[in-house]
Structures are given as C-alpha cells and as structure tokens.
Amino acid sequence: MKFTLDNIDGKLVGIAELEGRLDARNGKSLKKIFLEWLEMTPLTVFDCSRLDFIDSSGLGAIVGCLRNALEKEGDVRLAGLNAKVAMVFELTQAKRLFSIFDNRDEAAASFAATAGSGTGQ
Amino acid sequence: MKTILVFREEKFAWAHEAFPFVHPLLLPLCNKPYIEYPLDLAILAGSTAVRIVCDGRLDAVESYCEDGSRWGIDLSYAHMHPEDSDEILLGKNRRFCGDERIMIVRGFCFFVYNKRFDYKSEAASLPECKWAACPAGGSITLYGAPVTPRKDGKDAPMSIVPLDGMANYYRASMEALETGADNYVLPGYGVEPGCAIGRNVVMSKSVQIRKPVNIGNNVQLLGDTIIGPSAIIGSNVIIDRQSVVESSIVLDNTYIGEHLEVNGRVASGNMLNDPVSGASIVMEDPHLLSGIRESEILSTLPRKLTHALIALLFIVVLSFPFLLFAMLLRIGGLWKSSRIECHSEKPGKTISLDNIELDVKKPLGAIAAALSMDRYPMLFRVLTGQLSLIGSTARVAEAKHPNTPSSSLAYRPAVFSYAEAEEWPTTGGDAAIVERYHLAHSNAAADVGLVFKAFINNFHKKSSA
Known part of the structure; x- marks a missing residue:
C-alpha cells in the first residue's frame, strides 16, 4: 500500500493506493496503518484502480477507516473502482457510505471543493 | 407438422462458462428451462413430433425432457456436425420427417411470441420460407408444401433475440417475466x-x-x-x-x-x-x-463424527434412566412403541424409526418425556449415520410428499430439531424457516451447543407441561 500526501488548495490530502486483493489477510493491516495516516491528515483518497478483489473483511476494513476518519472530522473517498469491486460495494450497500469518483484526481479535488469534513454522497 | 430444433454448441459456449452447473439448454429463463420455450413454440405451431439436434452432448436435456409425453408430443434426439446445412439435416433425418411439413428452428435464441395467436394455421398455410430470422444466426424455416389455405390475414407476432451473452439472457428473462403468462406458458x-x-x-x-x-x-x-x-x-x-x-x-x-x-x-x-x-x-x-449444494463427504464428515460422539455421550449418560423408565412405564402401560417410515436424508430413500408415545399426563411419563427418553432409541441411528443429532424433524414418508433431490437439500432428519433449540414452533412454515436457516449456516461446533439447547428446552417444556 503506497501512501502519498498532496496539497490540494492548501489542504493536505492523503492518497493511498490499494492493490491486488483486500481481504481478511490484509484488512487488519490496512486499519492499523490507516491510524498512522490519520495522524498526517484526516482527508484520504483510496485509489482502488489497481484493486482486483475485495471481500467483506476488506470492505469492513475500509468502513472502519471511514469511521476513524469521521471521528477526526475527515473523510475517506474512493476512486477508480473497477466493475467487480464496484459490484461488492453495491451489493452490500456500502456505496451509500462513500463518495466515489472515477479517478484519484477528481477525488482529491473534491476535498478542495468542500469544507474540510466530507460526507458520503 | 414436425419440428427440428437445431443447436450448435459454440452458440451457447458462454452459458457453459457463466453457469457451469447447468446445461445451457436447461438454463432457467424466467421460471422454466430454456428448452421449453422452443418446444412450446413448436407445439403452438401444430407440431406433433419434435427432434432436438445438437453437435454437443444432450444427456442432461434428454433426462429432463424424456420422450416429450409431458407435452403430448413425440420427442427424439439426434447428433449433427456443426457445419450441417438445413438440406443435410433434412436428409439425415428423413425417416423422422417422412412426408410431413417440417419447421427447422435454429439457434440458441429467445423466440418472442404470443400464445394467444394462431401459429398453427399460419405455419400450415405459409409457403416454404424463412418465417423469422435474426442476423446473429437464429431462424425459423418452413419446408414442404402448405397444408391448409390461410384462414385470415392476421400475422402472429414472431421475432428472435439471440441469447449470445449475459445481457440478452437477462433481457429475455425480463421480457418473459414482464409479459408473463399473457404471452408464454409459465408454471407456478x-x-x-x-x-x-x-x-x-x-x-x-x-x-x-x-x-x-x-x-x-x-x-x-x-x-x-x-x-x-x-x-x-x-x-x-x-x-x-x-x-x-x-x-x-x-x-x-x-x-x-x-x-x-x-x-x-x-x-x-x-x-x-x-x-x-x-x-x-x-x-x-x-x-x-x-x-446451496448437496452435502459433500469432506464437509459432512466432521459434522457426522461430532454428532456421533455427542450421541454416544447421551447414550451413556441416559442409559440407566432409559432402562429404568422403559421398564416402569411398560409395566404401567404408559409406554407405547411402534415403527414409522420417515424420509431419509438421501432423496427417494426412507428410514424406519421407533415411534415411542409416552403418557405425559402421568408424572412418570412426564419425567421420561422431559428427559427425551422417547428419542433414546434414535440416538443409535446417529452412530450409524442414518440420522443427525440435530437438524430437521423427521418427516413421515407419504406418497403425496415425495423426498425429491431438490427438497432434500433443506432436509436432514435428526433426533433433535433446530426449531426446538431456538424455541420456535416445531411444525409448519416457522419450523421450516429456522431449520433451513441453520442447515445453511450450521457447522459441527455450533451444532454441539444447539443440541444441548434443544435438550434443555425440551426438558423445560415437557416438565412444565
């Protein structure tokens, strides 16, 4: 998982690249490392364009990250979901919790367009 | 009038990949297998005999459709080469065709028709022609001279949608659902x-x-x-x-x-x-x-072993009370024993079980019932694998309610039932819900807890009654 910080109109936005599979094996490590990222910024974009597979554990991890971000008045926004990953978000109705964008640039820019805290669309 | 239904394997290869557990010709479309739609069309067009011809295997189709008697037609099957033209097909099947009018229906397609129209007189009166066709390869062609003159000029609707992928399969199913019983012959x-x-x-x-x-x-x-x-x-x-x-x-x-x-x-x-x-x-x-599939050996083995071990524990612990109560209740005439035939876990098979009736109005009978003494002999069936320790209430075998492969998926006869463990009604739809839920979710470890729960619930229920 690669994490970079971008300055979008004066706001620090973290971009996390999720790759391969997100399941029970690496869901916990995402939640753990996300707490470190939160120390840097509460605004995070999960770039899922290279994420091939997600299961309910992985989904739980992402929802857990969102919960942590909201507690810090931040947000987690998703970008570049492929059709298969999007289907899991739709099936489980998790898409209602997140703002989802076509690509990471749009997602990052959306933080500049709104006030610091974000809410799901 | 006779009909030849022609299917080429390459046209339904996608369905093999997408739905590997069912032959593409038996793929459910709305609520019945696909093959029944072209069969219905052939029957509506007045066919008395239909031959299904394919360049691939038809075993599953043959065992489902059999000889066509359920539709009142003669149904037969034949093999073809993928490149066979209509002329070659007619030649290869000339004994089937005889000198009757022949309709050749080609392609893995959905045929949009309306059963309220008169396809029979139209098929009998049209000249040799392509009745309907679609660019993707589906067609309906009539061969042989018209049998009767046309009665009226009203054309019966007919169009063909190729089932060439998931999108068209979905659309065709929705079309059948939305027009429903108005246009098609649907069961239910x-x-x-x-x-x-x-x-x-x-x-x-x-x-x-x-x-x-x-x-x-x-x-x-x-x-x-x-x-x-x-x-x-x-x-x-x-x-x-x-x-x-x-x-x-x-x-x-x-x-x-x-x-x-x-x-x-x-x-x-x-x-x-x-x-x-x-x-x-x-x-x-x-x-x-x-x-949801039938249990496989690897998944059932740990469960059966766990059930057998717990059943052995019950047998040992309850052996003395059983001997005592059985003797006393028999002497007092409060113990009536008979045999009943129940459906086995295996479809179509039955199992003979002891049916013990206790007179629970008497204190001794009530205590024996609370200790599940009436089920004691059934515990030995768990050791032999014929019953589960916990599962469904054993159903009495009746001809009007056969134990089919499909119904057996949600049935596992047992000494105790999941409904008892959850304190739900033990008969009817409510019991079916809880039993089916646990049959889908249960595992060996969860079953252990539920067995003791069922035993304790039974004890409280019978002792307070």
Missing part, C-alpha cells in the same frame, strides 16, 4: 397477475413482494426482505434477512446473505454477474452469496 401458481409462486415457498410476514415477480419452488424469504419489482427467484433459494432483490435474477440453489442489495444482477450460486458490463465476481464470503 398465479396468485394475481404479475406474481407467480412455486411450491413450498416460505416467507416471513414482513416480506414485501413487489410485482412483477416470479418465485420458484423450495424458496425461503426471511424477515424484512424485499422482492421485486422485476425479480426472478429460482428454486432452492434462500434470501436472508433485510436483503433486497430488484430487477434481478437469482438462479437455483443460491443463498443471498443478510442486508444485501441485489439490483440489476444475475446471481448464480456464489457468482454475481452484471449483465450490462459483463463483469462477474465469484464471492468467497459464504455469508454474502453462496451456492
């Missing part, structure tokens, strides 16, 4: 227009049904589920609590987990397909989406 009980429900469908009171819907046989709809509009639910399906199925097809033997929203999808076993994008995912979470 029509409660009201737009709503057909099969046999043994159990639904909670809080389930919402939004028309049009088509629900197959042996379906379990748990609390607060919303089905429809435009939902096709196959047979042997469980939709778990608070899930929504809308504009979707849920094929046979599929479990849909709790709190899910299936919208515009085709779900089959643990596979979820998007007919628009063509994307499909194989679910690895059994609690999201999973296939």
Whole structure:
C-alpha cells in the first residue's frame, strides 16, 4: 500500500493506493496503518484502480477507516473502482457510505471543493 | 407438422462458462428451462413430433425432457456436425420427417411470441420460407408444401433475440417475466397477475413482494426482505434477512446473505454477474452469496463424527434412566412403541424409526418425556449415520410428499430439531424457516451447543407441561 500526501488548495490530502486483493489477510493491516495516516491528515483518497478483489473483511476494513476518519472530522473517498469491486460495494450497500469518483484526481479535488469534513454522497 | 430444433454448441459456449452447473439448454429463463420455450413454440405451431439436434452432448436435456409425453408430443434426439446445412439435416433425418411439413428452428435464441395467436394455421398455410430470422444466426424455416389455405390475414407476432451473452439472457428473462403468462406458458401458481409462486415457498410476514415477480419452488424469504419489482427467484433459494432483490435474477440453489442489495444482477450460486458490463465476481464470503449444494463427504464428515460422539455421550449418560423408565412405564402401560417410515436424508430413500408415545399426563411419563427418553432409541441411528443429532424433524414418508433431490437439500432428519433449540414452533412454515436457516449456516461446533439447547428446552417444556 503506497501512501502519498498532496496539497490540494492548501489542504493536505492523503492518497493511498490499494492493490491486488483486500481481504481478511490484509484488512487488519490496512486499519492499523490507516491510524498512522490519520495522524498526517484526516482527508484520504483510496485509489482502488489497481484493486482486483475485495471481500467483506476488506470492505469492513475500509468502513472502519471511514469511521476513524469521521471521528477526526475527515473523510475517506474512493476512486477508480473497477466493475467487480464496484459490484461488492453495491451489493452490500456500502456505496451509500462513500463518495466515489472515477479517478484519484477528481477525488482529491473534491476535498478542495468542500469544507474540510466530507460526507458520503 | 414436425419440428427440428437445431443447436450448435459454440452458440451457447458462454452459458457453459457463466453457469457451469447447468446445461445451457436447461438454463432457467424466467421460471422454466430454456428448452421449453422452443418446444412450446413448436407445439403452438401444430407440431406433433419434435427432434432436438445438437453437435454437443444432450444427456442432461434428454433426462429432463424424456420422450416429450409431458407435452403430448413425440420427442427424439439426434447428433449433427456443426457445419450441417438445413438440406443435410433434412436428409439425415428423413425417416423422422417422412412426408410431413417440417419447421427447422435454429439457434440458441429467445423466440418472442404470443400464445394467444394462431401459429398453427399460419405455419400450415405459409409457403416454404424463412418465417423469422435474426442476423446473429437464429431462424425459423418452413419446408414442404402448405397444408391448409390461410384462414385470415392476421400475422402472429414472431421475432428472435439471440441469447449470445449475459445481457440478452437477462433481457429475455425480463421480457418473459414482464409479459408473463399473457404471452408464454409459465408454471407456478398465479396468485394475481404479475406474481407467480412455486411450491413450498416460505416467507416471513414482513416480506414485501413487489410485482412483477416470479418465485420458484423450495424458496425461503426471511424477515424484512424485499422482492421485486422485476425479480426472478429460482428454486432452492434462500434470501436472508433485510436483503433486497430488484430487477434481478437469482438462479437455483443460491443463498443471498443478510442486508444485501441485489439490483440489476444475475446471481448464480456464489457468482454475481452484471449483465450490462459483463463483469462477474465469484464471492468467497459464504455469508454474502453462496451456492446451496448437496452435502459433500469432506464437509459432512466432521459434522457426522461430532454428532456421533455427542450421541454416544447421551447414550451413556441416559442409559440407566432409559432402562429404568422403559421398564416402569411398560409395566404401567404408559409406554407405547411402534415403527414409522420417515424420509431419509438421501432423496427417494426412507428410514424406519421407533415411534415411542409416552403418557405425559402421568408424572412418570412426564419425567421420561422431559428427559427425551422417547428419542433414546434414535440416538443409535446417529452412530450409524442414518440420522443427525440435530437438524430437521423427521418427516413421515407419504406418497403425496415425495423426498425429491431438490427438497432434500433443506432436509436432514435428526433426533433433535433446530426449531426446538431456538424455541420456535416445531411444525409448519416457522419450523421450516429456522431449520433451513441453520442447515445453511450450521457447522459441527455450533451444532454441539444447539443440541444441548434443544435438550434443555425440551426438558423445560415437557416438565412444565
């Protein structure tokens, strides 16, 4: 998982690249490392364009990250979901919790367009 | 009039990949196998004999359709080469054709027709021609001289949609659902227009049904589920609590987990397909989406061993009370024993069980019943693997309620029932719900706890009665 910080109109936005599979094996490590990222910024974009597979554990991890971000008045926004990953978000109705964008640039820019805290669309 | 239905394997190869557990010609379309639609069309067109010709295997189709007697036609099967033209087919099947008018229906296609029109007189009166065709290769061609003159000039509607992928399969199913029994011959009980429900469908009171819907046989709809509009639910399906199925097809033997929203999808076993994008995912979470299949040795072995060990424990602990109560109750005439034939776990098979009736009005009988003494002999059947320790209440074998392969998926006769463990009613639809839920979710460890729960609940119930 690669994490970079971008300055979008004066706001620090973290971009996390999720790759391969997100399941029970690496869901916990995402939640753990996300707490470190939160120390840097509460605004995070999960770039899922290279994420091939997600299961309910992985989904739980992402929802857990969102919960942590909201507690810090931040947000987690998703970008570049492929059709298969999007289907899991739709099936489980998790898409209602997140703002989802076509690509990471749009997602990052959306933080500049709104006030610091974000809410799901 | 006779009909030859011609299918080429390469045309339905996609269906083999997408739905590997069913022959493409038996793929459910709305609520009946695909092959029945061209058969219905042939019958509507006045055919008395139909031959299904394919360049691939037809064993599964043959065992489903048999000799066609259920449709009142003579049905036969033949093999062909992929490149065989109509002329070659007519030559190869000339004994079948005789000197009758022949209709050749080609392609793995959905035929859009309306059963209310008179296809018989139209097929009999048209000259040799292509009656209908689509660019993707489906066609209906008539050979031989017209049999009768045309009665009226009203053309019966007829068009062909090739089933060349998930998108058209989805559209064709929805077309059959939405036009429903008005245009096609569909099975199921029509409660009201737009709503057909099969046999043994159990639904909670809080389930919402939004028309049009088509629900197959042996379906379990748990609390607060919303089905429809435009939902096709196959047979042997469980939709778990608070899930929504809308504009979707849920094929046979599929479990849909709790709190899910299936919208515009085709779900089959643990596979979820998007007919628009063509994307499909194989679910690895059994609690999201999973296939319901007959138990396999590897998965049942730990369960059977656990059940046998716990049954042995019960046998040892209850042996002395059993001997004592059996003797005393027999002497007092409070113990009546007989044999009953019940359905076995295996489809079509029965098992002979001891049926012990205790007079619970007498204190001794009530104590024996509270200690489940009436079930003691059944514990030995758990050791031999004929019964489970916990599962479904054993059903008495009756000819009018046969134990078919499909109904046996949700049936595991046992000494104690899941309904007893959960303090639910032990008969009827409520029992069926809880038993089916646990049969889908249970494992050996969970069963141990539920067995003791059922025993204790039974003790409290019988001792307080």
